[in-house]
Amino acid sequence: MTEHSLLQIAVLDDWQSVANNVVDWTVLDAIGKVRFLHEFPADTASMVARLESFDVVCVMRERTLFNEALLSQLPRLKLLVTGGMRNAAIDLPAAARLGIQVCGTDSYKNAAPEMTWALIMGITRNLVGEANSLREGGWQIGLGGDLYGKTLGILGLGSIGKWIARYGQAFGMRVIAWSENLTAERAAESGVTYVSKQALFEQADVLSVHLVLSDRSRGIVDAQALSWMKPTAYLINTARGPIIDEAALINALQHRRIAGAALDVYEPEPLPADHPFRHMDNVLATPHIGYVTENNYRTFFSQMIEDIQAWHGGKPIRVFD
Structure with missing residues (x-):
């Protein structure tokens, strides 16, 4: 040739x-x-x-x-x-x-679940803040959160969601889940409790998003859903950015209506240099490395x-x- x-x-x-x-x-x-x-x-x-x-x-x-x-x-x-x-x-x-x-x-198949759990540990224990304090010559700056005995909410119990359920169970967490196609029987097969959408957001101490992006899932985590969350709860997203109403999430974080968010996905990507997620102290943001x-x-x-x-x-x- x-x-x-x-x-x-x-x-x-x-x-x-x-x-x-x-x-x-x-x-x-x-x-x-x-x-x-x-x-x-x-x-x-x-x-x-x-x-x-x-x-x-x-x-x-x-x-x-x-x-x-x-x-x-x-x-x-x-x-x-x-x-x-x-x-x-x-x-x-x-x-x-x-x-x-x-x-x-x-x-x-394990890359995204492992990254999700790293973000959960990172945001709940404030690992970045503590590590930065040490790097800058300081020492302990606060109290970390606990996972044992808390409730893990999974939005979308597909292949990745099931891995996250196993991790949560290994950490001694109560695991609940909801999606539009999920049934109580299918959730029970993974040792997970099926709840309504509102109950998922209301009860979760950590809520992790694992839906496929579609017309139906786009913006499904909206202002109303965020308003149901506990002020001490954390939102984790390693799925796709548009599943969450970004403006509503920024507003909730700015007004401390939830404790924080750990995010690996955005719309658009790469994230603009002046985007609020780059600077908010209650956001742990990574550059879409879940599969990298x-x-x-x-x-x-x-x-x-x-x-x-x-x-x-x-x-x-x-x-x-």
């Missing part, structure tokens, strides 16, 4: 400049030339200029928006590969109309390579419906 006939492959969203070293991309040398792009998402015109020369684009889940406006201006693009088997940032009907194949990958682990990236990128090879061989795998 000549240089001219090689596939032009872009690995997009490599914000930490790590993709090149996680797996061996040279296995694609025979069929394509790989480039790693580290820029954050931009306006449509900038994205077109950035991507118009590529046949294949590999993306991280829901970092860059691939809507019809962008896809329709990338006539060379024939394969879009995403980390994970779900990506709300890709307009799948538009891709299908334009003849763009979309494939996905598996993911490392070595095992998860190795899974994503190794299977992206497999997807490209299979598609090039005429037998695509892990195809999005």
Whole structure:
């Protein structure tokens, strides 16, 4: 295969400049030339200029928006590969109309639950504040909260929510859950008590969000739901930013209607430099790193390579419906 006939492959969203070293991309040398792009998402015109020369684009889940406006201006693009088997940032009907194949990958299932529990421990024990005090020459600055005997509320008892339930049970917490599709029987299978939405927010000392973002879940944690929470309660979100009404949460935090929030997801991302979440003393904020682990990236990128090879061989795998 000549240089001219090689596939032009872009690995997009490599914000930490790590993709090149996680797996061996040279296995694609025979069929394509790989480039790693580290820029954050931009306006449509900038994205077109950035991507118009590529046949294949590999993306991280829901970092860059691939809507019809962008896809329709990338006539060379024939394969879009995403980390994970779900990506709300890709307009799948538009891709299908334009003849763009979309494939996905598996993911490392423990990364997000472990990050969620780290945030729970971090916010309830004020680990960042205490660590910063020590770094600045100080010592203890307050009292940490306890988890044993408290109530853990889980909004969405799916695969990640079930892991969080197990962690809570191991810490001696009472675990309750609600979602629109959850039943008492399914909750009981995980040793969890099914409650109403209002009871979930009213009773939880720690409330952790684990819903898939959809039209139905968007903004489901609204001002009313936040008003039901205890003033001593903490809200944790490692799911998706738009599930929570951001303005309502900022208002609740500013007026100390809840004790605090630990957040790993936002709308938009990256979080603007002047955003209140960057500066509020009752917010523990991390830059969407719930899935940013070595095992998860190795899974994503190794299977992206497999997807490209299979598609090039005429037998695509892990195809999005």
